[in-house]
Amino acid sequence: MKENSRLRAVQAVREELAALGIDPFGVTIDRILSPTEGLIGGRPTILAGTNNYLGLTFDPACIAAARTALETSGTGTTGSRMANGSYAAHRELEVELARFYDKRDAIVFSTGYQANLGMISALAGPGDTVMIDADSHASIYDGCRLAGANTIRFRHNDPADLAKRMRRLGAEASDVLIVLEGVYSMLGDRAPLREFVAVKQQYGATLLVDEAHSMGVLGEKGRGVSEEAGVLADVDYIVGTFSKSLGNTGGFCVGDSADMDLLRYASRPYVFTASLAPATIAATRQALRILAGADDLRQRLRDNAERLHGGLAALGFRLGAPANAVVAVLAGGKIEALRFWDHLLKQGIYVNLMVPPATPGDESLLRCSVSAAHTPQQIDAICAAFASWKGATSQ
Amino acid sequence: MNHQNVVMQIIELVTPIAEGRVAQITENTELTGQLALDSLKVMDLVVAVEDRFDISVPINALADVRTVGDFALLIEKCAGGSA
Numbered sequence: 001m002k003e004n005s006r007l008r009a010v011q012a013v014r015e016e017l018a019a020l021g022i023d024p025f026g027v028t029i030d031r032i033l034s035p036t037e038g039l040i041g042g043r044p045t046i047l048a049g050t051n052n053y054l055g056l057t058f059d060p061a062c063i064a065a066a067r068t069a070l071e072t073s074g075t076g077t078t079g080s081r082m083a084n085g086s087y088a089a090h091r092e093l094e095v096e097l098a099r100f101y102d103k104r105d106a107i108v109f110s111t112g113y114q115a116n117l118g119m120i121s122a123l124a125g126p127g128d129t130v131m132i133d134a135d136s137h138a139s140i141y142d143g144c145r146l147a148g149a150n151t152i153r154f155r156h157n158d159p160a161d162l163a164k165r166m167r168r169l170g171a172e173a174s175d176v177l178i179v180l181e182g183v184y185s186m187l188g189d190r191a192p193l194r195e196f197v198a199v200k201q202q203y204g205a206t207l208l209v210d211e212a213h214s215m216g217v218l219g220e221k222g223r224g225v226s227e228e229a230g231v232l233a234d235v236d237y238i239v240g241t242f243s244k245s246l247g248n249t250g251g252f253c254v255g256d257s258a259d260m261d262l263l264r265y266a267s268r269p270y271v272f273t274a275s276l277a278p279a280t281i282a283a284t285r286q287a288l289r290i291l292a293g294a295d296d297l298r299q300r301l302r303d304n305a306e307r308l309h310g311g312l313a314a315l316g317f318r319l320g321a322p323a324n325a326v327v328a329v330l331a332g333g334k335i336e337a338l339r340f341w342d343h344l345l346k347q348g349i350y351v352n353l354m355v356p357p358a359t360p361g362d363e364s365l366l367r368c369s370v371s372a373a374h375t376p377q378q379i380d381a382i383c384a385a386f387a388s389w390k391g392a393t394s395q
Numbered sequence: 396m397n398h399q400n401v402v403m404q405i406i407e408l409v410t411p412i413a414e415g416r417v418a419q420i421t422e423n424t425e426l427t428g429q430l431a432l433d434s435l436k437v438m439d440l441v442v443a444v445e446d447r448f449d450i451s452v453p454i455n456a457l458a459d460v461r462t463v464g465d466f467a468l469l470i471e472k473c474a475g476g477s478a
Contacts, residue, residue, distance in 0.1 A: 129453075134438070150453040155442070165451045357434050 024353040035373040049352040055373025056247035069282035105260035112241030115251030118267035124149040159195040174204040182214035182225030188326025193229040208237040216245025301372040311383035337364030347385035422464035
């Protein structure tokens, strides 16, 4: 096989990091202590980069449900639902998700990534057009590639730019699939969904919204930005994940379409993947029950987000969006951001380092995700670590 | 849509993005090769072109674009409604 230039490019980046003695993409949590603490390199560390928004990973009821399922149904399903059969609990979770969102039906996927891949590639194909926000997650870009559809980007969170591109399509606009995210994972900013829904309705297009970072966080019952904006009934498909607020792994889509059941047959990422293990399904069902009534957790999460956002803003840091569960600090160039990230880790604070092209624009980010399980003292410790960075006052 | 005119307009739009890496940009200049535009810069160029010509360029169609001339052909195709 000839020299692989793509891998050599990756190698060059790895060597650049090795020369600095910093490896932000190879962190090992030696022991996980709680939803918000772990041992990293022998040091007790506050975890502020987990997406564990409601802190349910150690919830006793979820653990008990998983344990019972493990003992009664075994460790894994060892096959795909299409070829090897569904367990009853897979379908029961789908019914519960559909009921939670007040939608006709749901499809459970094995990861959130596959949910986007599976839905976009089942809804669109060669010759079709998908309109996506320029800051979309990789799973949305990859879903479009798998679909083989014409993929048109519009400016981030800009309904007028989407409308302009819909107008250009003329009569074809009604066949377009528009894909948005409720909250964008890098900066934590929300989509202006009501305005986007108006564009979708004007042209009669189909709308899919990924609520991965807003499920359990926003909306009166935790149903995300769609609920918060009052447009839940106008969104055709909502995609989500079990790996954030629900504290597990897996993904799903809910929708009102009469074709929901056909979509699974047309979705290769659904058909050709092993289904979720019984313990995962059981814990997720329990977590969904908790999430639906988690007003207290959502309030704690909001309080923590505002405490962190306010603390970092008071220190003079530039932040990516108004207070939300994702608090992103704009951290300048890659090398400076790397050193800043390493400094935080040595202070016992783990956050996510994000560098271009994964970030919007050409700036690196230190991305914090807040949990309802963080204590106010932990939030203050995160702020104190940021304050101790030598560049804090010059940000 | 005149091909040479499209080429000239691309050169006008790409020149500030290319930051002087190539003294004389022509129809045969490579966007990611000679001009060393990274993925973010390419998207900046696409947005500028879309605004200039009032078109939308599908990102999947960019895979076949290597030179300024290739990009001009794609723009002409998009403007003709067949992309």
